[in-house]
Amino acid sequence: MILPAGYALSAPIATILLTGNVILQSTTFIPSTETTFEFGNGSSVRVENPMRIRGLPDLVEPHFLGAGGGGAVFSYQRQYTQKEMEHPSEDKVVVKFSWLQSAESVRNECKVLNVMEQHHISGVERCLTQLENPEDHRRVIIIMEPVVDDGISNLNELSTKAALTATKTLMTTLAQMLVARIVTADVQPLISKSTGKLILIDMTEAKILPEGKLSDIDVALVREFCNEVISFVPGSFARISSATFYEELHRIEAESHEFLDDNVRTIIESLMAIE
Numbered sequence: 042m043i044l045p046a047g048y049a050l051s052a053p054i055a056t057i058l059l060t061g062n063v064i065l066q067s068t069t070f071i072p073s074t075e076t077t078f079e080f081g082n083g084s085s086v087r088v089e090n091p092m093r094i095r096g097l098p099d100l101v102e103p104h105f106l107g108a109g110g111g112g113a114v115f116s117y118q119r120q121y122t123q124k125e126m127e128h129p130s131e132d133k134v135v136v137k138f139s140w141l142q143s144a145e146s147v148r149n150e151c152k153v154l155n156v157m158e159q160h161h162i163s164g165v166e167r168c169l170t171q172l173e174n175p176e177d178h179r180r181v182i183i184i185m186e187p188v189v190d191d192g193i194s195n196l197n198e199l200s201t202k203a204a205l206t207a208t209k210t211l212m213t214t215l216a217q218m219l220v221a222r223i224v225t226a227d228v229q230p231l232i233s234k235s236t237g238k239l240i241l242i243d244m245t246e247a248k249i250l251p252e253g254k255l256s257d258i259d260v261a262l263v264r265e266f267c268n269e270v271i272s273f274v275p276g277s278f279a280r281i282s283s284a285t286f287y288e289e290l291h292r293i294e295a296e297s298h299e300f301l302d303d304n305v306r307t308i309i310e311s312l313m314a315i316e
């Protein structure tokens with residue numbers, strides 16, 4: 042977790058307000074609580090338990106995951122009714138509370154993730170919904186999945202098997218994002234230590250490149266994105282990462298008839314060149 046000093050949690054639980062009302066949920070009684078987290082950047086986040094959002098099961102058991110320039114991130118457990126338990130999806134969700142100054146970036150994150158979902162891009166989060174923060178309507182809350190519980194960001198700390206799984210996902214995602222013309226200069230992999238399952242988190246700075254000839258700035262952005270992604274791959278996996286990238290690229294181009302931009306192809310070929 043990268044936690045800039047300014048965003049450190051100054052007090053784990055500053056206020057706990059027991060509102061006293063008891064909510065009937067399935068067969069469990071959950072006392073409704075509100076907890077205010079104060080952060081070192083002067084912002085606070087009011088965390089409700091349960092959190093009620095239209096179209097989603099009640100969200101319970103908030104747990105602080107981390108904070109950065111975009112906001113404060115918590116996991117919540119979905120509280121299913123008996124009927125919904127028959128077809129449960131991922132059990133936990135990620136809830137990101139933007140700061141006031143980062144609301145636009147967090148809106149952008151959900152928008153880009155929605156576009157990625159339309160392109161069937163794997164290895165990234167899914168943004169389920171976006172809402173105004175009732176504390177301050179200029180701030181935004183986004184709900185995403187999945188939560189990676191035992192996440193690390195360094196592939197070199199994984200077992201060989203898990204690192205290979207993570208590398209293949211990373212290169213598959215790189216190919217899918219490049220064809221979809223989506224890049225980010227802030228690449229943050231989160232990898233399950235036990236399984237090697239990888240997702241790229243934090244799409245606050247991600248950009249959907251416009252159609253047509255790329256500007257010099259966008260070419261530089263693509264180069265930075267590719268460089269950053271490739272820098273996460275352990276040196277011994279250079280060959281397999283390149284093979285995975287091109288295999289996925291050929292699959293997408295054959296199936297969707299969407300093609301990599303020529304400039305992007307040149308960049309990736311130079312970075313993937315193996316002596």
Ligand SMILES: Nc1ncnc2c1ncn2[C@@H]1O[C@H](COP(=O)(O)OP(=O)(O)OP(=O)(O)O)[C@@H](O)[C@H]1O
Nearest residue numbers: 042043106107108109110111112114187188189243
């Ligand atoms: N899906 C997830 N599963 C587990 N932990 C997560 C997940 N998403 C985010 N986190 C944790 O929350 C932290 C902050 O998340 P993220 O990097 O998305 O926030 P941000 O404020 O937009 O960051 P940045 O300062 O890099 O822009 C991460 O470093 C990570 O520790």
